[in-house]
Amino acid sequence: MEFNAPNLAKFDYSGEAIPITLSESMKIIQATVSLMGYDDTLEHVLTELPKTLSHVETLFVRTCINTEVFGFSRCLVKYNHLIKLEVTVSILGDSRNQNGILRLANLLEVAPHLQRLELNMLPHVSGFLHDVPEAYWHVQPCTHHHLEHVEVSGFIGVNGQVELVLYILDNAVALRGMSIEPRVTAYDRVFGYWAGLDTDIRRGRECALENFLPEDYPDVQMEIF
Numbered sequence: 397m398e399f400n401a402p403n404l405a406k407f408d409y410s411g412e413a414i415p416i417t418l419s420e421s422m423k424i425i426q427a428t429v430s431l432m433g434y435d436d437t438l439e440h441v442l443t444e445l446p447k448t449l450s451h452v453e454t455l456f457v458r459t460c461i462n463t464e465v466f467g468f469s470r471c472l473v474k475y476n477h478l479i480k481l482e483v484t485v486s487i488l489g490d491s492r493n494q495n496g497i498l499r500l501a502n503l504l505e506v507a508p509h510l511q512r513l514e515l516n517m518l519p520h521v522s523g524f525l526h527d528v529p530e531a532y533w534h535v536q537p538c539t540h541h542h543l544e545h546v547e548v549s550g551f552i553g554v555n556g557q558v559e560l561v562l563y564i565l566d567n568a569v570a571l572r573g574m575s576i577e578p579r580v581t582a583y584d585r586v587f588g589y590w591a592g593l594d595t596d597i598r599r600g601r602e603c604a605l606e607n608f609l610p611e612d613y614p615d616v617q618m619e620i621f
Contacts, residue, residue, distance in 0.1 A: 407449070413440040416448045424451055430458040434488060436465045438499055441483075442506050446473040454480045463489030463496030463521060463556065475507040482514040487554065489521055497556030501563045505538045513543060513564075516581050517550035517557070519596075543568040549581035552596040553603035561604075565613055575619040576604045 405423050409416065410430040418424065427449050431437040438461045449455065450473055475481075481503065489496055500515065546564055551557055565574065578600030580593065604620045 407452075413437040413444070415444060418448055424449065426454045427452045428456040431460065434460055434486070436460060436462040436488075438465075438485070442499075442502055446475050446506055450475060451477050453477050456482045458484045460486040460488065461496055461499065463487065463493040465489075466495050466499070474505075476509065478507045478510055480512045480514075481507060481510055482516070484516040485518065487517055487519045487521055492555055495556065497554065498559055498563070500560055501538070501567075504540045504543065504564070504567060505536070508540070509542050510540070511542050512545045514547045515549070517548070517554075518580055519550060519552055519554045521554055538567055540568045541570055544570055545573045546571065547575045547577070549577040549579060551576050551578050551604055552600035558603065558607050561608060565608070565616065571613075571616050573617045573619070574608075574613075575621070576608065577621045578604070579621070 403423060404418065405425055407418065407424050407427040407429075409428070411432055413431045413435070429441075429445060429449075431440060437459045441457055441459050445457075452475065455475065455478055483500075483503070485500070487497060497517075503513065504510070543564075546568070548561060551561070561574070561576065565571065578597040601620060608618060608620065610616075610618045
């Protein structure tokens with residue numbers, strides 16, 4: 397799909413994960429991209445969208461990941477001007493696979509100047525929840541010098557969520573605030589409160605309190621709701 401809009405400042409797209417070319421659209425500063433369906437589209441967000449939206453400063457993305465998909469193809473193009481990123485991600489697959497969720501850690505690499513990250517996770521996984529973190533040594537370290545605030549919602553202790561938060565805490569050296577919300581913020585916005593999630597919310601809160609200790613990160617204002 398190709399557009400020729402040199403004065404375009406805001407871009408909205410909802411549809412399949414297909415290549416998009418915005419010819420000479422260098423003035424785009426805000427974009428919203430909703431990738432529909434239940435296929436894993438995270439690689440598209442990490443490797444294809446930067447080719448089109450490398451100049452955006454604010455980006456809202458809806459995507460889907462499968463916990464059984466590992467890794468992604470390296471891309472030289474990054475979101476070099478991105479300051480604020482909000483990602484709403486549906487998580488499918490088997491919760492015993494942590495590496496699928498850990499792929500979200502690559503957001504730090506493709507957005508080197510990011511200052512604020514909001515990550516809304518909607519887990520729809522099978523298997524058991526797990527609150528014992530495993531080493532993430534196999535994930536490429538990425539020291540990030542600009543990320544200051546991170547908000548995570550939908551944290552219910554699914555395998556890989558603990559490791560993802562620890563990765564951000566350990567690699568974002570300028571981090572000043574981290575909030576962890578077991579409630580699925582993106583779900584509440586659309587459907588409202590549902591009592592059937594109470595068990596997951598309680599488990600997620602207990603998992604967060606056990607694994608993310610404020611004394612381990614004294615320079616970060618930690619909030620667990």
